[in-house]
Amino acid sequence: MHLELLELQRRVHARVPLPSLDLGAEAFARHEAHGAPLLQFEHIPLELSDLRLMVRQTVDILRRHGAIEQADAERLQSAGRDLTLLALAGGWFRSAADRTATGRPTPPGGNEAAGDDVLDQVFTLAMRPFLGRCAELVQQREGLGLWTHPYCPACGGDPDFAVVTPAAERHLLCGRCSLQWKFEALTCPFCRNADRSRMTTFATQDGLYRVYACNACHRYLKAYDSRYAARPVLHDVDTLATLPLDAAAIQRGYA
Numbered sequence: 001m002h003l004e005l006l007e008l009q010r011r012v013h014a015r016v017p018l019p020s021l022d023l024g025a026e027a028f029a030r031h032e033a034h035g036a037p038l039l040q041f042e043h044i045p046l047e048l049s050d051l052r053l054m055v056r057q058t059v060d061i062l063r064r065h066g067a068i069e070q071a072d073a074e075r076l077q078s079a080g081r082d083l084t085l086l087a088l089a090g091g092w093f094r095s096a097a098d099r100t101a102t103g104r105p106t107p108p109g110g111n112e113a114a115g116d117d118v119l120d121q122v123f124t125l126a127m128r129p130f131l132g133r134c135a136e137l138v139q140q141r142e143g144l145g146l147w148t149h150p151y152c153p154a155c156g157g158d159p160d161f162a163v164v165t166p167a168a169e170r171h172l173l174c175g176r177c178s179l180q181w182k183f184e185a186l187t188c189p190f191c192r193n194a195d196r197s198r199m200t201t202f203a204t205q206d207g208l209y210r211v212y213a214c215n216a217c218h219r220y221l222k223a224y225d226s227r228y229a230a231r232p233v234l235h236d237v238d239t240l241a242t243l244p245l246d247a248a249a250i251q252r253g254y255a
Contacts, residue, residue, distance in 0.1 A: 001065035013129035028143030037156035054126035055080035097156035131177035150189035162223035191217035
């Protein structure tokens with residue numbers, strides 16, 4: 001299933017154009033001060049036919065592998081043929097992107113995607129080629145180092161992976177667009193707990209992968225330790241390679 005999803009995302013990603021964004025130093029400083037991600041939904045280079053394709057085929061892959069129920073698949077396939085698809089995508093995107101300096105998204109205000117876990121799962125996968133192209137542009141800018149918040153400076157998404165650099169810095173990777181940004185090594189990016197006595201870490205035997213687990217909010221984050229590696233992190237590959245670590249963390253009571 002994961003390999004099919006990756007192949008679909010890469011095929012569409014190759015034809016998505018780069019967006020037009022103001023990425024100057026002043027823009028970064030302004031967004032950092034307000035805690036507001038750079039990207040707005042209107043900036044995303046969305047082609048409706050490609051979005052329809054991504055939604056339909058993502059739903060088909062998830063259903064064939066038993067990841068979603070038939071009723072949900074039919075509902076989302078119908079949405080994929082409807083002109084309201086852009087409105088649904090916009091609602092899903094803003095559910096995380098509309099953040100303030102508090103780190104919390106602003107109230108959804110009628111967002112149809114809010115509270116729909118299956119729709120969120122599908123759009124997280126279906127929007128990845130489009131958001132990934134935006135992240136490629138943002139990642140190149142030096143001003144990215146100004147960002148100090150635990151959510152993505154491009155799209156506002158939460159991290160779903162991390163990488164430890166050869167300099168022992170920890171960079172978070174966005175679960176929606178895969179952008180990387182530097183964050184404190186032993187601060188929980190979900191609840192901002194910085195009490196080391198309330199943090200647990202464990203690693204694979206070769207030290208290549210590790211888990212940061214927070215005993216305050218009981219959430220965890222996997223990481224690739226490049227100090228012990230001969231290659232850079234590969235977000236999609238390393239996320240799949242560490243599925244046994246997910247099982248280990250869940251067995252210990254983390255979510």
